[in-house]
Amino acid sequence: MKRVLVTIACIVLGIAVVAGVGAVAAISGEEPKAIVAKQVGTMQTPDGEKPHYELHLDVYPNSSAAVPPPRAGSPIQADLLSGQPFYHPSTSIQVPANSVVTIHFTQYDSGGQIYNPYFAKVHGTMDGTMTWNGKKVSEIKPSEVGHTFTVHQYPESTQPYLFLSVxxxxNAGNAKTNSDGYPVDPQKISVTFVTGEAGTYVWNCEFPCGDLYQEFGGPMQARGWMAGTFEVVA
Ligand SMILES: [Cu+2]
Incomplete structure (x- = not known):
């Protein structure tokens, strides 16, 4: 009898944890102002010359006096996510269709081991590589990942396939930091990829940088922090 009760208690507790994570995720709906890629010229691709656009994204380990936190959907969310890592200045991204897009990332956070080494590799860029501090690489050590920028397709057959994972x-745990606590020499990463027809996608970080549920809760599910929208517009 006691064993049955313990089993039931465990199931109830399990459901409560999942429901709690769900509730946190549900109040994370605040949509920040979109970053719109700017045209910088044209670029040659295997399908001919296309307009070339770029945009910049920074990743911070936490907010500070210099970098305010993303706008939270509620005071509870703001409290839960204070001190958590986030993409800046927005997680809503807009790029043009049928174009070459370069994203420049500046990464200020530390990191560690990623569960799935697939996400330590570059996927979906024009030549299969990224530029990391001036060098071309197609993967990094799975034990040295800070975050990932992974664009997924919505499960809809009406829009073109798009998958990009960077x-x-x-940064090393003992990296030299400035007065705001950020590394003075952060990781600089650039990727270039080609967009197709218009579509609406979502992206998130695949590194377990969050908390609550196997480090995949909290900021990992919060738009404005480690997840957002990726819109390809005509
Ligand atoms: Cu992350």
Whole structure:
């Protein structure tokens, strides 16, 4: 009898944890102002010359006097996510269709081991590589990942396939930092990829940088922090 009760208690507790994570995720709906890629010229691709756009994204380990936290959907969310890592200045991204897009990342956070080494590799860029601190690489050590920028397709057959995943290397735990606590020499990563027709996608970080549920809760599920929208517009 006691064993049955313990089993039931465990199941109830399990459901409560999942429901709690769900509730946190549900109040994370605040949509930040989109970053719109800017045209910088044209670029040659295997399908001919296309307009070339770029945008910049920074990743911070936490907010500070210099870098305010993302706007939270509620005071509870703001409290839960204070001190957590986030993409800046927005997680809503807009790029043009049928173009070459370069994203420049500046990564200020530390990191560690990623569960799935697939996400330590570069996927979906024009030549299969990324530029990391001036060098071309197609993967990084799975034990040295800070965050990833992974664009997924919504499960809809009405829009073109798009998959892009970029591993952002970590900074060493003892890296020299400035007065705001950020590394003075952060990781700089650039990727270039080609967009197709218009579509609406979502992206998130695949490095377990969050908390609550196997480090995949909290900021990992929060738009404005480690997840957002990726819109390809005509
Ligand atoms: Cu992350």
């Amino acid at each position: 591993p952002l290397p970590m």
